[in-house]
Amino acid sequence: MPACKTVLVFSTNPYPAFPTLNNLGADWAGPDMAQFLPPAWLRKDEVTDARQHEAIDAAMMVQREHVRRAMLDGEPDFILVSRRSRSGSPQDAGMRYIDYFAVFGSDPALATAFARYTKVADQGSVQVYARDAGNGPPTSH
Numbered sequence: 001m002p003a004c005k006t007v008l009v010f011s012t013n014p015y016p017a018f019p020t021l022n023n024l025g026a027d028w029a030g031p032d033m034a035q036f037l038p039p040a041w042l043r044k045d046e047v048t049d050a051r052q053h054e055a056i057d058a059a060m061m062v063q064r065e066h067v068r069r070a071m072l073d074g075e076p077d078f079i080l081v082s083r084r085s086r087s088g089s090p091q092d093a094g095m096r097y098i099d100y101f102a103v104f105g106s107d108p109a110l111a112t113a114f115a116r117y118t119k120v121a122d123q124g125s126v127q128v129y130a131r132d133a134g135n136g137p138p139t140s141h
Helices: 017-024 038-042 050-074 100-105 108-114
Strands: 006-010 078-082 117-122 126-131
Touching: 006 017, 006 050, 038 050, 038 100, 050 100, 050 108, 100 108
Parallel strands: 006 078
Antiparallel strands: 078 126, 117 126
């Protein structure tokens, strides 16, 4: 990956953020090294308790705001996207990957920001997107 200043990582696991960013000498673009909420949010229809449903939505709003600040205030040079299954657990082996751009891109400002990135590398379990003029919204699958 070329020299960069800031990187945002979309993952439910601290990998690929650590130790990659340390080894690159890059800064975190946001307050989180991973987004732990999307798997729960994507499966919230399985929850029958209304209070838990509300708690998941409230927590996801906080997660979305963190991504919003990172993208709109930080404008990271690169975005790393994990290609692991939703939770990374063996039980989820048949599950699709999380499409972080779709999850967070429902916010119009984030969709516009994501459109400025182009996939520049696919390292198997990690995709790398670089900020540029963009040619439409990226997709993580």
